[in-house]
Amino acid sequence: MYAQLVETGRERLQSRAEMSADEQAFQERIDAGIKIEPKDWMPEGYRKTLIRQISQHAHSEIVGQLPEGNWVTRAPTLKRKAILLAKIQDEAGHGLYLYSAAETLGVSRDELLAALHSGKAKYSSIFNYPTLSWADMGAIGWLVDGSAIINQIPLCRCSYGPYARAMVRVCKEESFHARQGYDIMMALCRGNAQQKQMAQDALDRWWWPSLMMFGPSDAESVNSAQSAQWRIKLASNDELRQKMVDQSVPQTEYLGLTIPDPDLKWNAETGHYDFGAIDWSEFYNVLKGNGPCNRDRLRTRVEAYESGAWFRDALAAHADKHRAGA
Amino acid sequence: MSKEWPLWEVFIRSQHGLAHKHVGSVHAPDAEMALNNARDVCTRRNEGVSIWVVKAADITASSPGDKGPLFEPANSKVYRHPTFFPMPEEVKNL
Numbered sequence: 444m445y446a447q448l449v450e451t452g453r454e455r456l457q458s459r460a461e462m463s464a465d466e467q468a469f470q471e472r473i474d475a476g477i478k479i480e481p482k483d484w485m486p487e488g489y490r491k492t493l494i495r496q497i498s499q500h501a502h503s504e505i506v507g508q509l510p511e512g513n514w515v516t517r518a519p520t521l522k523r524k525a526i527l528l529a530k531i532q533d534e535a536g537h538g539l540y541l542y543s544a545a546e547t548l549g550v551s552r553d554e555l556l557a558a559l560h561s562g563k564a565k566y567s568s569i570f571n572y573p574t575l576s577w578a579d580m581g582a583i584g585w586l587v588d589g590s591a592i593i594n595q596i597p598l599c600r601c602s603y604g605p606y607a608r609a610m611v612r613v614c615k616e617e618s619f620h621a622r623q624g625y626d627i628m629m630a631l632c633r634g635n636a637q638q639k640q641m642a643q644d645a646l647d648r649w650w651w652p653s654l655m656m657f658g659p660s661d662a663e664s665v666n667s668a669q670s671a672q673w674r675i676k677l678a679s680n681d682e683l684r685q686k687m688v689d690q691s692v693p694q695t696e697y698l699g700l701t702i703p704d705p706d707l708k709w710n711a712e713t714g715h716y717d718f719g720a721i722d723w724s725e726f727y728n729v730l731k732g733n734g735p736c737n738r739d740r741l742r743t744r745v746e747a748y749e750s751g752a753w754f755r756d757a758l759a760a761h762a763d764k765h766r767a768g769a
Numbered sequence: 770m771s772k773e774w775p776l777w778e779v780f781i782r783s784q785h786g787l788a789h790k791h792v793g794s795v796h797a798p799d800a801e802m803a804l805n806n807a808r809d810v811c812t813r814r815n816e817g818v819s820i821w822v823v824k825a826a827d828i829t830a831s832s833p834g835d836k837g838p839l840f841e842p843a844n845s846k847v848y849r850h851p852t853f854f855p856m857p858e859e860v861k862n863l
Contacts, residue, residue, distance in 0.1 A: 483833050532813065539810050543794045546776070552796060553773050609793075616814075759772065762799035 448658055448730075449496045449676075451669040452488050473674050478604040481547035489673050494548050496675060497606055498555045501541035502566035505559070508534045509740050510574045511583065519577060523627070527580060530620050537613045544605040560745045568726060569656050571734030578631055578645035584624015586646075586653040586691065592617045593686050594657065597677035606675070625694065632698045639699070646695070647703045654718075655726045657684040688716050776825040777803040779810075781817035789821050797822075 459467060466486055472479065479485055508531045515531070518524035542552045558564035569587055574580070595617065598610040631642040657680045661667035670676035688707075695702050706719035728734070774796040780789035792811050797803035803822040812820070831839055847853050856863050 480833070482830070529813075532809075536810050536813065539795070540793060543776075546794075551773055612793075755774075758802060759774065759798045762802070765799065 449492060449499065449666060449670065451492045451666045453665055453669045455665055456668050456672065470672070473602045473672075478607065479602050480604045488669075489675075490548050492670065492673070493603055493606065493675060494545055494550055496670075497541055497545040497548075498550070498558070499565050499567075501538045501545060501555065502559045502564055503570065504534050504538035504541060506566045506570045506740055506744060507587075509743055510570055510572070510736075511580060513574045514577060514580050517577065518580075523580075526623050530584070530623060533616050533620065537616070540609040540612055541606075544603075544609045547605045556748070560741070560748060562732075562741060565730070567656060568729040568734065569652050570740060571729050571737045572648070572652055573735050575648070576641050576645060578627070578641040579649070581624050581627030581631060581642065582645035582649040584620050584622075585628055585694070586624070586649050587656070588617055588620035588624060589691070590653050590656045590683075590687050592621060593683050593690075598675075600674075600677060602674035628698055628700075632700065642698065643700050646700050650703050651721065651725075654684055654687065654721055655723075657681075657687070659723055659726070685715055688718050692716050774798050777807070777822040778825050778828060779803075779807040780821040780823070781807075781811060782819040783817050784815070789819065792816070794825060795822070 457466075459470070462470065465484055469479075469484065469486060469489075479489075511527060511531050511534075515524060515527055518527050542555060545555060546552055555564070559566070569590075574583070592614060595610050595614050599607055599614055601607045601610070628642050628645075631638045659680065661680045667676055667679065692702065692707070704719045706717065708717055710717045729737070732738070775798075776794050777797055777800075778791060779793050779795055781792045782789045795803055795806040795810055797806050800822060804820055807820050807822050811817075843849070
């Protein structure tokens with residue numbers, strides 16, 4: 444999931460009787476499937492949780508450009524380079540749609556960016572892993588964007604209008620990302636033994652972090668229960684993760700690669716693939732800032748922002764001058 | 770930190786002769802940059818042939834509380850719809 448472990452500020456779920464009249468009316472609208480729009484009344488917890496979730500999602504899109512940026516100048520062909528640039532530009536666009544959606548809740552984009560740059564705001568754990576070979580561009584598009592799509596499709600139906608509308612656009616564009624990734628994997632797997640080994644190596648490194656993207660099991664989580672009641676979370680982390688595993692197995696078989704999980708096997712009874720235990724200590728460690736690239740990602744992001752300051756200031760000065768002259 | 774750029778609402782007319790439709794918002798220091806940003810953010814896949822940008826602060830919007838007085842009067846005027854008037858089978862072209 445692009446937004447992981449989103450806090451709702453709740454210690455337990457509120458019952459109907461405990462809700463104020465406004466809160467009850469609000470919950471009834473949500474239960475009836477009516478979208479909440481920016482000017483509508485909403486509980487403070489709903490507003491704050493959405494800001495956290497949407498901004499974390501936006502930050503993930505923005506930081507998500509960095510691992511791929513590593514390969515723009517090293518893409519194997521001009522065509523692959525143009526495609527990769529278009530994908531990275533899409534990620535910037537997705538971040539901007541999401542910041543706009545968050546801004547309708549009464550925060551400014553500059554405030555959100557400041558929270559990212561100071562390290563206060565989180566982004567998805569997945570982007571703190573390094574991109575060591577060209578095959579990683581394939582694995583990221585296929586698995587990471589694949590996981591993102593699984594997570595984002597239900598959000599197109601979420602209760603907050605601006606977020607749902609942003610997700611519709613994002614999902615449409617995201618399928619290009621997943622396909623271009625799989626296309627890179629196919630090309631490598633049809634290549635020589637060394638190229639196929641590159642693809643296998645990328646799968647080995649990205650498989651488990653991709654499954655971790657959905658976050659730990661939230662069957663017992665009060666935050667998830669609250670978010671589900673508000674319809675800003677529409678499926679459990681485990682359900683989404685299972686979907687990812689189920690769809691990835693045949694895709695991997697087609698490539699002739701092996702998923703790095705000895706416990707992975709078809710379960711005819713459940714109609715799903717069983718898979719091995721996830722090392723959650725790795726996930727928490729990355730979230731805490733100790734992943735392989737946390738410091739590097741944030742430093743690169745802040746540097747890019749600061750190096751662009753003179754240009755943003757010049758644009759503002761130009762606009763001010765012409766306004767004054769008008 | 771530099772001062773914040775104002776917010777602009779973006780409207781796009783798609784290729785099929787439809788009206789401009791709201792598609793999102795961008796930040797920009799002036800109208801010209803707002804158009805440039807709207808092009809980059811909202812038309813990467815041939816979504817349109819024309820862009821309008823309007824300063825968000827210049828838009829006056831109805832508030833959710835006014836929904837009743839504004840829109841309810843239309844509810845009781847079903848005769849504004851042609852289907853309100855059943856026509857005899859044998860009468861044509863109406």
